Amino acid sequence: MDKQIKLKLSNITNKNNSDVSSFSLIYSGKKLDKSEVSYQIISALKAETFLFLELNSTLLNMGTNDKMVLASKFREELQNFGIQFISKKITDNEKRRVLSIALEGRKVDGYEIYALIPNEIWCDPEFKKVIPEVGIRYYLPFENSESNLSAFVDLDEEEKLKISKMVIFDHALLASMGITTTHLAKTDIDQLLK
Numbered sequence: 001m002d003k004q005i006k007l008k009l010s011n012i013t014n015k016n017n018s019d020v021s022s023f024s025l026i027y028s029g030k031k032l033d034k035s036e037v038s039y040q041i042i043s044a045l046k047a048e049t050f051l052f053l054e055l056n057s058t059l060l061n062m063g064t065n066d067k068m069v070l071a072s073k074f075r076e077e078l079q080n081f082g083i084q085f086i087s088k089k090i091t092d093n094e095k096r097r098v099l100s101i102a103l104e105g106r107k108v109d110g111y112e113i114y115a116l117i118p119n120e121i122w123c124d125p126e127f128k129k130v131i132p133e134v135g136i137r138y139y140l141p142f143e144n145s146e147s148n149l150s151a152f153v154d155l156d157e158e159e160k161l162k163i164s165k166m167v168i169f170d171h172a173l174l175a176s177m178g179i180t181t182t183h184l185a186k187t188d189i190d191q192l193l194k
Helices: 034-046 064-080 149-154 157-163 186-192
Strands: 005-012 021-029 051-056 085-092 108-117 136-141 164-171 176-181
Touching: 005 034, 005 186, 021 034, 021 186, 034 136, 034 164, 034 186, 051 064, 064 085, 064 108, 085 149, 108 149, 157 164
Parallel strands: none
Antiparallel strands: 005 021, 021 176, 051 108, 051 136, 085 108, 136 164, 164 176
């Protein structure tokens, strides 16, 4: 990883489930765009495997029209790369977690877009330009995991966490990530980021 990148990884106490570790990662990079720093961090954490990516527009603090434009543009870019994806129109009325912070429940219309990103596409310099800077969730699977997008989308949040090495919610504009894992300790994540 670029030596200009500065990282601060902190533990977050999870009172609901002691089997789940939560971390906050704040990042910056001299002379580097925040989205470039974010891309390098995810690349280091995922190693050389595929990943599942989720854009849930109900989590974003923006107007309804802006959410629709973002979702539409993202779907179009995924199609241009030939990436397998599933898009669902949703109404979310559950309490959601962003960067390990519980949000109040309310009805919000939006889109959930899931995509299976092969390593070859992730490494394409053009692909990093299409990743939204406002709230992407990455599910980093174990190296020998099955790459079945439909089966993955059908899982609930707890099951997705169990089959993932880690789940990362990234908000590049804020230069911060929330990391949740049932498999890795802080030292393991630090090692991956070296």
